[in-house]
Amino acid sequence: DLFTCPSVAALAERAEGLPDAAATALEPRDRGEGDAPLSFGQQRLWFLHRLTPDSGQLLTHRVVRLRGAVDAPALDAAFTALLERHEVLRTRIVRGDDGEPRQQVLPNVEFSVERRDAAGADEALRLAREEAGRPLDPEDGPLLRAVLVRETDDAHLLLVVLHHIVSDDWSASVLAKEVGELYAATVEGRAPALPELSVQYADFAVWERDRIRGPLLHRQLDYWRDRLAGLDPLELPTDRQRPPRRTGAGASVEFAVPAEVSEGLRRLARRTGVTPFMAFLAVFQLHLAKYSGQDDVAVGVPTAGRNRAETEDLIGFFVNTLVIRVDSSGDPTFEELLGRVREAAHGAYAHQDVPFERLVEDLAPDRDLSRTPLFQAMLTPQNLSDEVW
Numbered sequence: 001d002l003f004t005c006p007s008v009a010a011l012a013e014r015a016e017g018l019p020d021a022a023a024t025a026l027e028p029r030d031r032g033e034g035d036a037p038l039s040f041g042q043q044r045l046w047f048l049h050r051l052t053p054d055s056g057q058l059l060t061h062r063v064v065r066l067r068g069a070v071d072a073p074a075l076d077a078a079f080t081a082l083l084e085r086h087e088v089l090r091t092r093i094v095r096g097d098d099g100e101p102r103q104q105v106l107p108n109v110e111f112s113v114e115r116r117d118a119a120g121a122d123e124a125l126r127l128a129r130e131e132a133g134r135p136l137d138p139e140d141g142p143l144l145r146a147v148l149v150r151e152t153d154d155a156h157l158l159l160v161v162l163h164h165i166v167s168d169d170w171s172a173s174v175l176a177k178e179v180g181e182l183y184a185a186t187v188e189g190r191a192p193a194l195p196e197l198s199v200q201y202a203d204f205a206v207w208e209r210d211r212i213r214g215p216l217l218h219r220q221l222d223y224w225r226d227r228l229a230g231l232d233p234l235e236l237p238t239d240r241q242r243p244p245r246r247t248g249a250g251a252s253v254e255f256a257v258p259a260e261v262s263e264g265l266r267r268l269a270r271r272t273g274v275t276p277f278m279a280f281l282a283v284f285q286l287h288l289a290k291y292s293g294q295d296d297v298a299v300g301v302p303t304a305g306r307n308r309a310e311t312e313d314l315i316g317f318f319v320n321t322l323v324i325r326v327d328s329s330g331d332p333t334f335e336e337l338l339g340r341v342r343e344a345a346h347g348a349y350a351h352q353d354v355p356f357e358r359l360v361e362d363l364a365p366d367r368d369l370s371r372t373p374l375f376q377a378m379l380t381p382q383n384l385s386d387e388v389w
Contacts, residue, residue: 003273003346026207026310028199035094035102036202037209040355041305041317045165046093046101046138047357054135057248058164061132062172066156070148071187072113075158078182079146080111081192082175086315088166088201092141103202106141113146113158124149128159136163143167164317166201169382170304171315201316204308212353220351221362227347228298228323228363234376236292245369272335274342277381282334282341284379285326295329300378303352321356322348323374 005011029036038046049058083089090106116131118124131147143163150156160175167175178194185192269279281299288297305311305318324344328337365373 003342024211026199026204026308029203029206035096035104036205038093038101038103039201039205039208039317040212040357041319042093042103042165042205043101044355044357045317049138049165053137055248056133056135059132059136059161060164060167060169060172061159061161062176063128063132063160064158064176066158068154070156071183072115072148074183074186075113075146075148076111077186078179079113079144080109081182081186082178083111083142083144084108085178085194085197086200088314088316089144089162090142091166091202092143093138093165103205104141105200105202109142111142111144111146113148116147116149118149118151121151121155124151124157128157131159132161134161136161138163138165166317167315168304168317168319170306170318174313174315195313197313199310199314201314204311204314204316204318212355212358216353217358220354221359223347223351224323224354224359225363227325228374231298231325231365231374232294232296233368233371234288234292234297235294236288236376242370246371268335268338272338274338278341278345279338280381281324281345281379282326282338284377285341286328286334286337288377289328296325296327297377298323298325298375300324300372300375301348302378302380303349305352307352320352321378322352323356323359324348 001011001014005014045058087105088103090109091103092106093101094104096102114131116124116127118127127149128147131145134145136143136145143166145161147159147161148156149159160172160179162171162175178192181192181194265279265283266276269276274282281301285297285299288299289295301322301324303320303322305320311318324341326337326340326344328340332340360373363374367373
């Protein structure tokens with residue numbers, strides 16, 4: 001709407017046609033209802049966990065180097081207060097009477113940061129890497145582990161590990177900010193300056209399942225059925241044969257785009273009415289089309305999934321995945337390709353309420369254990385600040 005209604009007057013007219021906010025309000029559920037269902041995203045991760053329960057692939061972690069003396073009891077108190085504040089961090093996954101997995105919130109728990117001693121920085125990093133890969137079992141809980149590795153009295157590594165079923169990258173930023181404030185408040189003997197949370201993650205899961213059904217679900221699914229019909233898998237030329245089953249093995253290649261190139265692309269984006277991300281997406285899809293020889297390319301794009309103000313300060317797994325399909329046939333100019341990307345992105349954003357796993361279930365593509373369904377390449381913008389880490 002911001003793109004198609006660029007004036008305040010046009011936005012006001014559009015807003016008048018929106019549903020009553022009260023009808024879709026995200027509110028606390030009745031705790032007397034018992035355990036809550038999993039969110040759609042959690043359900044997907046639970047399925048992946050059951051396939052490889054000890055792999056560690058569903059863990060997310062952050063490491064921060066602490067300089068100066070560390071008040072260990074205050075750090076314990078900060079993490080304990082964090083678990084009291086966010087129910088999802090003391091949640092475990094249990095089987096309901098119907099056999100379906102459900103979220104069970106544990107009572108408030110005393111949390112202790114694990115301690116390790118290391119002989120220097122190299123050993124500290126090795127210990128942190130070992131701890132980062134040690135599994136967390138969603139059936140046990142809590143699904144958070146913190147380890148303080150001591151190099152010297154004035155140098156430590158703090159490792160925080162979470163299971164993805166209760167966290168995402170946005171959550172990691174929330175956690176870092178709040179642990180910092182809770183630790184400072186404990187040391188200074190004051191109340192933490194954090195706003196009250198109006199809802200918890202389980203409330204979101206109940207709200208999401210109630211909302212994503214009926215006319216809204218059918219209308220959005222109709223869009224995706226039409227948009228992704230006849231989609232072929234991406235066939236990139238590789239130097240080795242694709243294994244029959246994906247292994248998760250891979251590597252990282254880091255590079256920096258020169259400032260003048262980045263700024264030139266941003267200027268082009270402004271002139272053509274697209275976001276910088278859409279411009280990067282067009283470049284990425286153009287390269288995939290070039291190397292695969294396919295004009296019709298789909299790319300997966302993660303979305304934060306936090307389109308309600310109540311979710312902005314919550315820790316939890318909200319991420320959804322969109323499939324952005326662009327046809328580059330007909331030898332378009334790059335500006336014409338930008339227009340196609342913009343149209344495809346707008347359509348995907350307007351129909352982002354359908355959980356990706358629900359989309360896969362509905363479209364039922366041919367399952368191939370060597371590939372991910374619907375897309376085989378992903379563009380992930382990391383636009384969250386990591387300064388707190």
